[in-house]
Amino acid sequence: HGPGVTPRLSVPPRYRRERALALRSSSSALYNNLAVLCPPARPPRAFGAVHGTTLSLLGPEGPPRQLPARGGCSALSTPLLTQAAWCELPARVLLVLTSQRGVQMYEADGSTLVFWHALDILEHPAAHSVFARGISAAGERFICVGTSSGAVLVFDIPPKGTNVTLSEVLEQHRDPITDIAAEQGQAPEGAGDLVTADDSGTLCLWSTGEEFTLLGKIPGSGCTCSSVALWNGIVAAGYGNGQIRLWEAGTGQLRAQVSAHARWIYALDLAPLTGKLLSGAEDSFVHVWKLSRDPDTDDVEIQHCHTECVTDTQVCGARFCDPAGDTFAVTGYDLSEILCYGPA
């Protein structure tokens, strides 16, 4: 290839389908509908996928389990879950579930309920749907959860025990929160270590601590940002129009735009050791990309590495299963399996 010509490379497959893990029930069409716990020291891992009112759990030992949403009673129907994620803090790992009623936090194996926070339903007019959605560990001792009003709840997590407290409520978003992500690498000066995203595509950058500080806001253009990741000061965001955009966290500048998918993106995940980015969408495709930064120009680079097509399936969850991104797992709507992929 000559200089100045950007070659359309035919890349040999980097991954192949390894196995499928059977779930007790199929996965629901929800953003980021796959939770993976990957302790660095040992496989096998734990997986979780939401089906309606329950979370299907596949742990390292024992049969698959189901965790129900809380907040149902004889007068009210069991609430629907919206998301589940493991939050890894230095002192402990908690499994967090969000639903139409509130936030449930369990010990990592799902055995014990540690904390329950009920959303204030009365505050919302009847026409608006009420739910919690968007989960992330933040700043070494917090867990952040988004809500349909746009508020982000910041919970202070003690190293052990059940004394979780609501430390702060961040009110910068006007639309329902879709996803929250913490910095997985090294944040450059002033770039912040947490990003929150909402239905309108607005992104907020925060610095975490006793008090969270808003560092910057990237206004949305009406196109939903359904999934977001933060790595070395780069925000990777997936949108309803199938685009992936990379933003400079410190300045809010757009650095890359990818026409990645033909339908709504449902999941993004990032492998912090290598900068690999995984995207899954309703168009049945899963793509693996590679993020990097040119050390001379400071330009952000994104290259396409690999494609998988999950035939006749709308992908709703996609996560790397190791920090280098050599393996990943995928869920789809109506699919009663977790599909696992490994090195080719």
Next chain:
Amino acid sequence: MSARTLPLLFLNLGGEMLYILDQRLRAQSIPGEKARKDEWTDVDRKRVMNDIIGTMFNRKFMEELFKPQELYSKKALRTVYERLAHASIMRLNQASMDKLYDLMTMAFKYQVLLCPRPRDILLVTFNHLDAIKDFIYESPGILNQVDETFRQLIETYNCLSDGEFQLIRQTLLVFFQDMHIRVSIFLKDKVQNSNGRFVLPISGPVPWGTEVPGLIRIFNHKGVEVKRTEFTTAGNYVTPQREGSFELYGDRVLKLGTNMYSVSRPVETHMAGSSKNLASHAKENTVPNPLAKEELNFLARLLGGLDIQKPAGGETGFRLNLFTSDEEEEHAAQTRPEDLSYKVINIEATQEPGRRAELSRILGELEVAEPRPGSAGKGEDLLALMDGL
């Protein structure tokens, strides 16, 4: 999750029901002069369509429907359609009603899944309403009612954001989760696989507002584009030509939600049954339903708004068969898989008496003039009343 899902669910399922009934009535109709007293004519068909559509779109019912509320179970909703289907001289046996409901739900599930954008569910709804208007264009009164509902849809939904439409879509997909009934017309058209799952094409026009995948653009720190690269995938997409109209009248462009049945393409279903892995699925039908109270409240409100005109004294109902013969219908009734039966909601003994009485009264008013075997008394056993629906 979205409190605005029910009107879209109800109107689209209703639209599919009307397509199917219209097709079956045409298939079974006899020219007027030749018809015996118990056979369908064209006049009968139009009357049935008028009766059902008129009932569906009455103001009080629509008012209840459009109130922000949660979606209820497939069982609860089926009760409303069973009522509607009997709003005229037409009668359906259980097996035919089951099949009708299966077809309606699988058709709308297909449309929801294949909608390019979540917002396009509204275009699907408009397609159904356009067709409904065609069914009753000779009745200006009913046409007005349908237009009223059309306007209410536009007012309620045109201003919603894409995110809110996706929430509606996700709520609908929870409702349709794990349904894989094979529909003959879908199998023939190769839009459904033999395992009951729909074919999701990876070619064709991308949704309006989405770019064809393949382009990567890089910008420098000043926001100037400095590089373009391309990547290729297995998909074969093209740019769409134009967007469908969200106005009262207009070209919807989207074909989803238009009538796919015709007299030459009859409707059949095969009971695929659910896979063995889904243990929880079978459980749903055997455990007493603790949601009964809330669902009964919902039914009471909705059915209370249905203003069913009872057939004039002395007129008996005409039976419509969704199958091609009585023997087939009988066979279907006997062989329907356990986990696909729409069992009646079991009502707890501690049911609040006031609510029971109210629903009992409403259901009583809607009762057709048929002797009900073994019923001890109206207020006494609500379960028997629902059984008889």
